[in-house]
Amino acid sequence: MYNFICKIAWASLSRRPTRSLLVVLMIALSLWGLLFMQGLYEGMTEQMINNAIRSDSGTLTLFQKGYRSENDINKLITNEDRIAGKLKGDPRVQSFTKRIKQDGLIATAHYSRAAKIYGINLESEKTHGRLDAYLQEGEYGFGSRGKGAIVGATLARKLKVTVGKKIILSAQTTDGEVTSIALKVTGTIQTNNMQMDDFGVFIDLEAARTFLNIRQGVTQFCIILHEENQLSGLQHELENEFAALETFRWDELYPALMQSREMMGIFSYVMYLLVFCVATLGIFGVILVSVLERTREFGVMLAIGSEFLLIGKIVFFESFCLGLIGFITGSFLGAGTLYYFSVHGLDLSHFSAGLEEFGMDAVMYSIIKPDYFLTAFLAVLSATLLSIILPLRVLQKSKPIEAIQKI
Amino acid sequence: MPNFLQLQKISKIFNPGKETEVFGLTNINLEIAKGEFVVLSGPSGSGKTTLLNIIGGLDAPSNGEVQLDGLILTGLKEKALARERRDHIGFVFQAYNLIPVLTARENIQYIMKLQKKGGAECDARVLEVTTKLGIDTLLDKLPNQMSGGQQQRVAVARAVASRPQLILADEPTANLDSKTAEELMDMMLQLNEDEGVTVLLSSHDPLVISKAKRHIVLKDGEILKDEIVA
Numbered sequence: 001m002y003n004f005i006c007k008i009a010w011a012s013l014s015r016r017p018t019r020s021l022l023v024v025l026m027i028a029l030s031l032w033g034l035l036f037m038q039g040l041y042e043g044m045t046e047q048m049i050n051n052a053i054r055s056d057s058g059t060l061t062l063f064q065k066g067y068r069s070e071n072d073i074n075k076l077i078t079n080e081d082r083i084a085g086k087l088k089g090d091p092r093v094q095s096f097t098k099r100i101k102q103d104g105l106i107a108t109a110h111y112s113r114a115a116k117i118y119g120i121n122l123e124s125e126k127t128h129g130r131l132d133a134y135l136q137e138g139e140y141g142f143g144s145r146g147k148g149a150i151v152g153a154t155l156a157r158k159l160k161v162t163v164g165k166k167i168i169l170s171a172q173t174t175d176g177e178v179t180s181i182a183l184k185v186t187g188t189i190q191t192n193n194m195q196m197d198d199f200g201v202f203i204d205l206e207a208a209r210t211f212l213n214i215r216q217g218v219t220q221f222c223i224i225l226h227e228e229n230q231l232s233g234l235q236h237e238l239e240n241e242f243a244a245l246e247t248f249r250w251d252e253l254y255p256a257l258m259q260s261r262e263m264m265g266i267f268s269y270v271m272y273l274l275v276f277c278v279a280t281l282g283i284f285g286v287i288l289v290s291v292l293e294r295t296r297e298f299g300v301m302l303a304i305g306s307e308f309l310l311i312g313k314i315v316f317f318e319s320f321c322l323g324l325i326g327f328i329t330g331s332f333l334g335a336g337t338l339y340y341f342s343v344h345g346l347d348l349s350h351f352s353a354g355l356e357e358f359g360m361d362a363v364m365y366s367i368i369k370p371d372y373f374l375t376a377f378l379a380v381l382s383a384t385l386l387s388i389i390l391p392l393r394v395l396q397k398s399k400p401i402e403a404i405q406k407i
Numbered sequence: 408m409p410n411f412l413q414l415q416k417i418s419k420i421f422n423p424g425k426e427t428e429v430f431g432l433t434n435i436n437l438e439i440a441k442g443e444f445v446v447l448s449g450p451s452g453s454g455k456t457t458l459l460n461i462i463g464g465l466d467a468p469s470n471g472e473v474q475l476d477g478l479i480l481t482g483l484k485e486k487a488l489a490r491e492r493r494d495h496i497g498f499v500f501q502a503y504n505l506i507p508v509l510t511a512r513e514n515i516q517y518i519m520k521l522q523k524k525g526g527a528e529c530d531a532r533v534l535e536v537t538t539k540l541g542i543d544t545l546l547d548k549l550p551n552q553m554s555g556g557q558q559q560r561v562a563v564a565r566a567v568a569s570r571p572q573l574i575l576a577d578e579p580t581a582n583l584d585s586k587t588a589e590e591l592m593d594m595m596l597q598l599n600e601d602e603g604v605t606v607l608l609s610s611h612d613p614l615v616i617s618k619a620k621r622h623i624v625l626k627d628g629e630i631l632k633d634e635i636v637a
Contacts, residue, residue: 001520004513011508300504303465304565305493305521307486404465404504 009317027326035334039366054129058222076217097128104171119208138163138187148186152200279383323384410438417471446619455609464488497566499576512546518569556587576608
């Protein structure tokens with residue numbers, strides 16, 4: 001009997017190919033748009049999060065208790081070696097790096113601005129967050145004598161400094177004195193992390209120790225994990241083992257980015273709801289007309305012994321075919337587009353100035369997740385089920401004898 | 408022993424209580440034995456189609472009872488009526504009413520598939536019935552590829568193939584030329600004799616009436632005459 005059901009349903013769809021094609025296109029194009037926007041927006045959000053993790057916070061950051069709340073350079077992590085040993089042996093840890101961070105002032109002959117001074121190890125940062133990949137101008141280095149500085153691109157622009165120019169850094173040391181150091185700009189970096197690009201000045205870790213009179217210790221450990229879902233476990237372990245430390249997840253240091261991600265989730269549901277509505281209304285229109293056109297045919301089938309359930313199966317199969325073809329077409333278009341932009345990126349360099357203001361990259365890469373297609377399939381399937389309810393109700397109220405008598 | 412088909416005090420009122428109230432049937436009492444070939448005749452509006460629809464469960468009477476082979480049809484729910492129509496009653500309509508997207512073979516097999524009969528059994532039955540009706544060469548054609556007479560023979564084959572106990576035919580020859588109509592009637596008579604199926608058909612065609620073994624005349628919703636002819 002299923003052969004007959006399929007044949008009758010398919011014949012109805014192909015009887016009016018233009019009408020069927022229009023509904024399929026409606027579903028396919030709306031699904032294509034949804035998948036593209038979702039993949040691109042989520043990719044953009046993840047890029048921003050990734051930039052923040054790589055350039056600053058890591059997945060997890062360790063500070064000495066009181067460092068962040070009091071902003072006190074004396075609150076240092078002194079048991080570096082023990083912590084490093086623990087992290088090196090932990091399979092959950094992808095990489096880690098140590099930094100000395102202090103607020104200060106950066107000045108040229110004509111301008112001065114607030115700055116965040118980062119004492120870093122170049123090789124460690126390269127392995128940890130690929131800081132070298134953010135280099136915009138100059139070299140990834142501090143010069144032969146270690147007296148260079150890499151400046152955030154926006155900060156450099158505001159100070160009107162270029163590679164080779166001299167800057168003066170001033171900051172408070174561990175013994176409360178304000179000291180200064182003259183450095184040459186060796187490079188500029190663009191991380192699209194506003195905090196880094198607007199205020200960041202990177203100097204050699206040892207140079208920072210000397211500059212800030214730090215004999216031992218660092219202000220920060222940044223850790224990147226292999227899997228984000230292992231975060232809570234490692235965080236609890238470190239808090240238990242190193243009670244003098246405070247641990248912060250990336251979303252605690254960048255709550256706005258976490259909110260972006262959550263907004264993405266809500267945005268997705270709204271988009272799926274839109275696709276669901278488009279599919280439901282599109283299929284409903286076609287099925288209602290199709291059922292009303294065939295009231296007599298269905299009446300004959302009921303008269304000669306079919307149960308109404310059989311009619312329901314035929315109508316459902318028609319609806320399902322429309323939804324499925326639309327879904328497959330839309331998925332192919334969406335997957336293809338997302339794959340292309342995941343490899344080549346969407347180049348919005350023309351709008352780079354504006355995008356930088358929001359901490360976004362000029363080239364956006366989309367991401368593809370199987371979840372997108374599964375949720376879309378469920379949305380379309382629900383639409384096919386919902387769209388046939390009213391047409392079947394209309395048909396059920398029309399008794400066979402009355403249907404047969406319709407001309 | 409009760410007859411195969413019994414109608415007791417069957418009445419049908421259309422639009423009861425309204426200005427357009429019409430008495431379609433009035434107090435019809437009728438008994439038909441198994442294997443009879445009965446023709447209902449009468450002028451237009453006499454109630455032939457209404458009576459056939461009530462017997463076939465396509466319409467409900469305003470009063471009275473229909474019993475088919477001991478089962479009371481009146482009052483059954485639609486699902487149960489559908490099963491009765493599927494298993495025990497075959498329909499032949501004036502307008503053929505074949506399913507347009509199915510071939511002749513598939514149309515004939517349709518009810519047998521509803522009865523969940525196997526492929527081999529369906530094929531054998533289709534061949535048997537279509538050979539008797541002379542349409543075995545049309546099995547792969549669609550309805551729109553056949554003449555009116557061919558379509559009506561396919562409709563008869565569909566009605567008979569599932570081995571119903573009763574065939575109801577409403578003006579089966581109305582859209583056919585006289586030669587085709589006579590051929591069809593002869594085939595239905597042959598099927599009645601070979602298969603033993605009870606046939607009740609309505610017509611105001613004298614040719615059809617002439618083939619009747621029992622002739623019932625309706626007028627204004629009442630039985631005017633009921634006579635055994637052959």
